Each structure stands twice: as structure tokens, then as C-alpha cells.
Amino acid sequence: IAGITQAPTSQILAAGRRMTLRCTQDMRHNAMYWYRQDLGLGLRLIHYSNTAGTTGKGEVPDGYSVSRANTDDFPLTLASAVPSQTSVYFCASSAVAGNTQYFGPGTRLTVL
Amino acid sequence: RKEVEQDPGPFNVPEGATVAFNCTYSNSASQSFFWYRQDCRKEPKLLMSVYSSGNEDGRFTAQLNRASQYISLLIRDSKLSDSATYLCVVTFNNAGNMLTFGGGTRLMVKP
Numbered sequence: 001i002a003g004i005t006q007a008p009t010s011q012i013l014a015a016g017r018r019m020t021l022r023c024t025q026d027m028r029h030n031a032m033y034w035y036r037q038d039l040g041l042g043l044r045l046i047h048y049s050n051t052a053g054t055t056g057k058g059e060v061p062d063g064y065s066v067s068r069a070n071t072d073d074f075p076l077t078l079a080s081a082v083p084s085q086t087s088v089y090f091c092a093s094s095a096v097a098g099n100t101q102y103f104g105p106g107t108r109l110t111v112l
Numbered sequence: 113r114k115e116v117e118q119d120p121g122p123f124n125v126p127e128g129a130t131v132a133f134n135c136t137y138s139n140s141a142s143q144s145f146f147w148y149r150q151d152c153r154k155e156p157k158l159l160m161s162v163y164s165s166g167n168e169d170g171r172f173t174a175q176l177n178r179a180s181q182y183i184s185l186l187i188r189d190s191k192l193s194d195s196a197t198y199l200c201v202v203t204f205n206n207a208g209n210m211l212t213f214g215g216g217t218r219l220m221v222k223p
Contacts, residue, residue, distance in 0.1 A: 103155035
């Protein structure tokens with residue numbers, strides 16, 4: 001692995017289903033982030049983690065949860081997906097909070 | 113009002129042209145400034161940080177005006193490969209140093 005990876009690349013999901021988007025980085029970055037990107041709204045922060053074992057809410061956290069059990073992984077879970085969660089989801093990491101962020105390739109999620 | 117605002121464009125320019133984008137931010141408690149580039153259906157990538165004294169990287173020049181609360185990006189001698197969306201990014205002291213993204217300015221360079 002080099003950098004930051006996300007899985008799956010894309011997913012079509014029925015409303016009401018549970019879904020976990022995976023994010024892994026091998027740069028030993030302390031901080032990790034989840035964003036959603038929607039046309040006309042730009043990138044919006046969902047949740048973040050400044051260091052392993054801690055998480056925080058971003059601008060649009062409702063309907064999403066995260067965990068940070070270790071430095072490398074930062075999964076994002078949709079407990080019960082709704083169509084408004086159809087979006088492109090980007091995971092990012094930075095050495096420390098506020099530094100340059102490096103983004104994963106994104107996950108395209110469609111909730112029907 | 114959005115915290116970071118950009119003209120969405122698109123800016124359509126011929127190859128070789130010089131083009132400039134501005135970005136305004138509303139929170140004076142700002143700390144760091146960046147320009148990111150995002151290609152269609154790809155992830156954002158850092159183009160350059162913006163320093164108080166202004167900085168240049170090849171054909172790209174970034175400037176910061178704290179008094180007027182805007183940053184700019186100048187691209188000289190535009191290439192077809194410069195076609196992308198350019199995202200203005202600001203961190204605010206009173207927001208835990210989280211990055212706040214503008215909506216992006218789309219640039220299309222034509223032959």
C-alpha cells in the first residue's frame with residue numbers, strides 16, 4: 001500500500017441497509033478525515049480523528065459514525081442508509097491536524 | 113454566507129493564456145491557506161500552500177491578502193493539462209485547524 005486507500009470504489013445500496021466504507025493509510029499520519037462531496041456544495045467534513053482513539057464531529061455528522069482503533073484505519077459507517085447520503089465520499093489524512101491533507105481515491109455511493 | 117467562497121466558473125481560456133482566480137474567506141481567525149486541484153472524478157490533490165509573502169511554483173503564483181481576506185491563484189501560459197477544478201482551502205484558528213474548502217473554480221483550457 002502506498003498512501004491512502006478506500007474501499008469499495010463504488011457501491012449501490014438499498015435504503016435502510018448498513019454500510020461501512022473503509023479507509024487505510026500507511027503514512028503513519030495522526031489525523032484522518034471523512035468528507036462527502038456533492039455537486040454545488042463542495043467538500044463537507046463528516047467526522048475526523050486527530051489521533052488514534054479519538055474522534056470528532058464535522059459539519060455534517062448525522063447518520064454517520066466512525067471509529068479509530070489504530071493509526072492506519074478509519075472506517076465510516078452508515079447505520080441505516082438514506083437516499084440523501086448518495087454522494088462521493090473521500091477519506092483523507094494529515095501528519096497532524098491542520099497540515100496538508102492527502103486524499104484517497106473516493107467511494108461513489110448510491111442509495112436507492 | 114459561506115466561509116470560503118469562489119466563483120464556480122467555468123473559466124474557458126485558450127492555451128497560453130494567463131488566468132487568475134480569487135477566493136474570499138469570511139473568518140479573520142484564519143491560519144493556513146492552500147490551493148488544491150481536483151480532476152474530474154478524482155480526488156483533490158495539493159497544488160500549493162499560500163504564504164503571507166506570496167509564493168511561486170513554476171507557472172503558478174499564489175498570493176494572500178489578509179486585510180481584504182482573499183487569496184489568489186495565477187496560472188501563466190495555460191496548458192491543456194491545467195483543465196481541472198481548483199479548490200481554495202483555509203484553516204481557521206477557532207475551528208480546531210480543520211480545513212474548510214471552497215466550492216471550487218472550474219478551469220477549461222482549450223486548444
